[in-house]
Amino acid sequence: MKTLIAYFTIKGRAEEALKFYQHCFGGEILFIQRFSETSYEVSESYKTKISHAEFKAENIHFYISDGFEKEAVNFGNGIGMTINFDIEEEHQAVFEKLKVEGEVTFELFQTTIDSSLVCVIDKFGIHWYLNYKKNQTS
Structure with a gap:
């Protein structure tokens, strides 16, 4: 594994x-x-x-x-972290916290695969994709 x-x-x-x-x-x-x-x-x-x-x-x-002292850190949009939620209220609560001093790059919307997705770049420059999938089967 x-x-x-x-x-x-x-x-x-x-x-x-x-x-x-x-x-x-x-x-x-x-x-x-x-x-x-x-x-x-x-x-x-x-x-x-x-x-x-x-x-x-x-x-x-x-x-x-914090990285090495003399090494520069460059952020970009090539990588993002996705978190899948199974509870809608938790999805919304985490979004509300992450967006403080951050930037919402796209507001909550319904996808074509029966989920709600929102993207935020937090105040540290990390891209977060927060997904709540409705009617999950597992």
């Missing part, structure tokens, strides 16, 4: 992002390692930044980092 886990680099704001995602999704921060705990050469002010952290809430699982 293989598992794909997203890895977010949120330059200088990883800790803030972790708290934000915990607020949005619930769940827990499983691990945090700061640059001061690694062998990477960083400035004194960067030692408190996160070199690696792990977050998990139900089936939402990702890693996050």
Whole structure:
């Protein structure tokens, strides 16, 4: 079995992002390692930044980092995270939280496959596609 886990680099704001995602999704921060705990050469002010952290809430699982001190981070629209919901109210509640200080790229609409879809770029530049599929069979 293989598992794909997203890895977010949120330059200088990883800790803030972790708290934000915990607020949005619930769940827990499983691990945090700061640059001061690694062998990477960083400035004194960067030692408190996160070199690696792990977050998990139900089936939402990702890693996050502030990234290397001298490395630029560029965001684009080529990758997005999709979350499928089976409860409509939860779908709406997560959307309301993620859109704070973010940008809704398309409002909630009904797709041709009997689902409701909305897309938001959160305040950290992550693209989220939130899908609620009606009449699920599983």
